Amino acid sequence: MLPLYQYETHPIPSGAGELRNLELQGAHSGLWFERFFNQYNAEYKVEADAKKIFLESLTGHLGQGRCGADARLKAAYFRQKSLVQACQGRSLLLHSEGHFATGLGNPHPIENGFLFHPTLAVPYLPGSGVKGLVRSWLERQLGQDEGAKNLFHRLFGSDDKDPKEVIEETGTGEIIFFDALPFKPIELLLDTMTPHAGGWYQKGGGAEAREAANQPADWHDPNPVCFLAARNCLLHFSFAPRVQQGDTAQLLQLVAKALEQALTHAGAGAKTGAGYGSFRCLSDKEQEEVTRLDRQQETALAEQQEAQKLAQLSPQAQRVEALRKLSELPQNQNAGSGAGFFSQLTATLEEGVDWAKADKQALYQLGKAYQRHVSKKKEKDYKALLNALGVDSA
Structure with a gap:
């Protein structure tokens, strides 16, 4: 039970008492308890107060x-x-x-x-x-x-x-x-x-059981x-x-x-x-805490899975997916308040002419779905951008 590993490079202390200078200092509590008992005296014996001193290294003096x-x-x-x-x-x-x-x-x-x-x-x-x-x-x-x-x-x-x-x-x-x-x-x-009855536990079943020192008494x-x-x-x-x-x-x-x-x-x-x-x-308060953490974890896992899914897409498909999420926001579902988003969408439709067929198809479907939010004034130009993609509407 002495921490004397690697003794070739770490000299053994001259007296076991020197081992008492070791401190837990945030290390693994289980390893400290099971492997680093440091309260032997110079004769490698455990003194009366050594057990409490060692446990206080884990629990503190309080x-x-x-x-x-x-x-x-x-x-x-x-x-x-x-x-x-x-x-x-x-x-x-x-x-x-x-x-x-x-x-x-x-x-x-x-x-x-x-x-x-x-x-x-x-x-x-x-x-x-x-x-x-x-x-x-x-x-x-x-x-x-x-x-x-x-x-x-x-x-x-x-x-x-x-x-x-x-x-x-x-x-x-x-x-x-x-x-x-x-x-x-x-x-x-x-x-x-x-x-109280150490003698009884040690000798109660033997020939000395009748002795007063070995009786289980008060x-x-x-x-x-x-x-x-x-x-x-x-x-x-x-x-x-x-x-x-x-x-x-x-x-x-x-x-x-x-x-x-x-x-x-x-x-x-x-x-x-x-x-x-x-x-x-669990009390209601404890159950609420657990439920809240469970929901946070579910949300984090969903976001992680979404991120992994996006990472497998092409850069163009990632742009389409990002625009899709923005299009679902209430403030972007009319031409007046969603002017910033509408500008991003139309710019992407212009670039999409040179995209791969699959990415172009995804962009077209997004643009077609968003068409109902486009103002009458801009609808003609918007349809022209969709048609320029050269994608079959079917």
């Missing part, structure tokens, strides 16, 4: 910090949403009620791990965790009869979670579960648990243990069918309902028994 770049998270959200829509899947956005912890069981020098996304540098819930959450909830609701097992086999690829029972099965479930990613930056905070002093948690998490949950079948819509509806119920009633991540990981549906 115990609160933020991680994740908003632009990158929005881009990841739109990418995943587009993928799910292309697969005809479903998405849910839910907000955490309180604290959220993920990956606490991962190995780490502070004894409590934390799971960061490898590229987005934010806490997240892997797709495997979302899948397990849905399955656990459905098992509570449906039990383990033959019908339920057949459903589990279809959804998850097996009707039993026991490896001994599913080792011969080679099928995959019909539903793909994607990683639950944050929609916006997340607040990191320093949290604390205070276990007279023991608490042992504060700090760990990393998150709050204000707005996560994007999504899933999609692997293949489309006759009842796929019903399966997706079942999964969506089970996922929402599991998140709002049971919770996701670690320490759900202590109230962590509970989620709620």
Whole structure:
């Protein structure tokens, strides 16, 4: 866990204490947490206050910090949403009620791990965790009869979670579960648990269980243990069918309902028994923000597709398309107020005589459609320009 890479060109410090001079300084929070623990003493041991000091490098001395770049998270959200829509899947956005912890069981020098996304540098819930959450909830609701097992086999690829029972099965479930990613930056905070009965957990099942020090009693002093948690998490949950079948819509509806119920009633991540990981549906204000961003993205995608389409046209065809858009503006649909546009159009009609046949045809169709907006005084000259193109009106 020591950052001693490239030691051929970077001398190893004489004492581990010198590593404490390293600072996060806006780097990837997940890499910092998982690979750059810098609180070993000179004997490479972790002192009592070292865990808190290290976590404060992520949360700040006030115990609160933020991680994740908003632009990158929005881009990841739109990418995943587009993928799910292309697969005809479903998405849910839910907000955490309180604290959220993920990956606490991962190995780490502070004894409590934390799971960061490898590229987005934010806490997240892997797709495997979302899948397990849905399955656990459905098992509570449906039990383990033959019908339920057949459903589990279809959804998850097996009707039993026991490896001994599913080792011969080679099928995959019909539903793909994607990683639950944050929609916006997340607040990191320093949290604390205070276990009282360490002796009971270590020796309660052995011969020393009757000793007072190993009894799960209230007279023991608490042992504060700090760990990393998150709050204000707005996560994007999504899933999609692997293949489309006759009842796929019903399966997706079942999964969506089970996922929402599991998140709002049971919770996701670690320490759900202590109230962590509970989620709620979005408030009206939050939903309005998401809807507004979705519309902006749809508009941006439409403009991008239009730009790509235009880029494939000839320069003359691009001019015709630009004139077509200008002709649709209300102020350009009469000869009086649209004098500037009318001048551009007539000048282009004069140049169009030397254009390629296809571009000339497109220009003629535009000019013909706009003819109804031309004043009686200029109509004769305008018709002459159209006829000069030499294009069949049919």
